[in-house]
């Protein structure tokens with residue numbers, strides 16, 4: 670924790686009147702640590718600062734948070750881990766709190782990747798263009814108000830799927846509660862455009878560059894759910910789950926119902942990008 674160094678996760682850190690607790694008004698980042706190296710921590714801290722700006726939190730001390738990240742990892746050897754960086758406004762009297770939480774990578778992602786996941790599409794009651802034009806809806810901001818996202822994942826599970834796919838009012842595919850979405854159609858890789866108000870995923874950015882390097886034609890745009898449903902293959906991307914092939918959407922098979930080659934290629938490219946240098 671900023672100013673306190675490494676503390677046991679069981680140590681209480683936040684006051685009961687912190688706005689993060691009372692209103693879910695705080696910024697956070699989740700990133701992956703590979704063999705002790707946090708992946709693209711600079712981009713995550715930049716996005717944290719941007720989320721804090723939109724949420725009108727005091728600006729985070731990015732350099733101090735970067736030191737905290739290094740300090741937290743220094744105490745742990747060279748772990749593969751999930752790291753959260755959280756920036757809260759405190760109780761509103763200027764007492765901002767920054768902390769970093771390191772936890773093990775949840776088990777089972779490789780098995781999910783091997784079998785592919787099922788998505789259930791859930792409509793957000795908002796037009797595709799409205800979100801990005803409504804700053805009070807916090808488009809593209811990673812705030813700790815994730816209860817809606819978690820509720821969507823719970824609803825998806827109730828429908829027999831592994832995760833949710835958010836759609837706009839007009840059934841335009843947006844993103845998943847904690848990941849971006851992609852599909853392949855006629856050899857072209859597609860992903861929803863950032864001006865739909867979705868989160869600018871760090872993994873998304875990494876994959877866009879990797880795909881272009883690999884000579885894959887990529888397009889960002891506005892895609893109805895049905896185009897994704899009819900795609901040759903689909904996958905999601907996020908820091909924690911990396912590239913996850915999608916094999917079913919709303920109970921129907923996507924492509925041939927098996928993880929596709931582009932998803933495998935993108936997962937390999939992501940791992941190549943994270944490989945610690947030297």
Ligand SMILES: Cc1ncc(COP(=O)(O)O)c(C=O)c1O
Nearest residue numbers: 847848849868870871872907908
């Ligand atoms: C809503 C949403 N979209 C996309 C992503 C993927 O972002 P990243 O690749 O930076 O993890 C996340 C990550 O948590 C998210 O919460």
